[in-house]
Amino acid sequence: MDAEMQAEAGHQHGYIGSKDAYLKRLRRIEGQARGLQRMVEEEKYCIDILTQVSAMTKALQSVALGLLDEHLSHCVVDAAREGGREADEKVKEASDAIARLVRS
């Protein structure tokens, strides 16, 4: 990726600065998914499995809230500064994503 594309990508994707941190969190979530399979495989007690599912859901939500915060800070704020219809579209898109998170 050349410098210009990188600048462009940096502009659009506010989470890139913390890319490694997000990858680490997602790998841990992948590990939780494997842990759940092991629990089902070994016929662990249902309530203990549910406790792990709740922990994994919380970890996922926390990743989503982090990404959303960076998206608002960078992408939405930048679009607002540039003005025009772009800002409205970015807000609409963010609001729709928030609604999906709240309802999931």
Next chain:
Amino acid sequence: MDAEMQAEAGHQHGYIGSKDAYLKRLRRIEGQARGLQRMVEEEKYCIDILTQVSAMTKALQSVALGLLDEHLSHCVVDAAREGGREADEKVKEASDAIARLVRS
């Protein structure tokens, strides 16, 4: 309220244009809260009460998502345009509110 104050208020509170619509929705939610009391008073079946609680929760969430969308469109976008630390603070505040909604 003089014109300047109105402009100021309009600037801060994006939902004001739809104030009547929000009041109407909140009055309906208040009515749902009274309906639930009546159901408990009349010892209605528990599952039917829970169905009403879910409907009321959805109505509340929908009000919250509407307010949040207007807040992003007006308050956050305006702060971004003005620039400076104000934009960061507004985004932080909005992200915290979103986290409370997602976790409630």
Next chain:
Amino acid sequence: MDAEMQAEAGHQHGYIGSKDAYLKRLRRIEGQARGLQRMVEEEKYCIDILTQVSAMTKALQSVALGLLDEHLSHCVVDAAREGGREADEKVKEASDAIARLVRS
């Protein structure tokens, strides 16, 4: 209501013992709905309104979880003891109510 009907109702509706406590909590929730209308009426800051909406949603969820617990303790357990298809139906009904709560 004669004694037999009362016994019947008591059998079906486990929350009746705490009826007054539920009514009190629902009246407080109704008060929160009125408080929200006042905030919109007085054009309070959007984020402060959202904080109140989150508190109200949590209060509602807590009522729902309480009712559900009493429903499982009484209605579902009693149906299980009587045996037959009634137990299956009660569990199905409770699971559907739980799904609505989790998804709302």
Next chain:
Amino acid sequence: MDAEMQAEAGHQHGYIGSKDAYLKRLRRIEGQARGLQRMVEEEKYCIDILTQVSAMTKALQSVALGLLDEHLSHCVVDAAREGGREADEKVKEASDAIARLVRS
């Protein structure tokens, strides 16, 4: 595992009949976690990542609701039939798990 232990396990863990189905769903969820890492790695658009997180959260919730339904149908109903304090404990445990799901 001898027949008696199997009966015991079958008694406690209602989801065993659909073990393969749950394993399949959890493997798909693990795949979603890997897909998210790929999206972050390739610096995909934030909103598209959030859409995938919402889909994954829904899939997890659906697994949880399925496990809970089987737990109520088997474990809680069986405990209720045996009577005594066991039933109360099982209901308390299930209610706590439901609260964690609703709040996560």
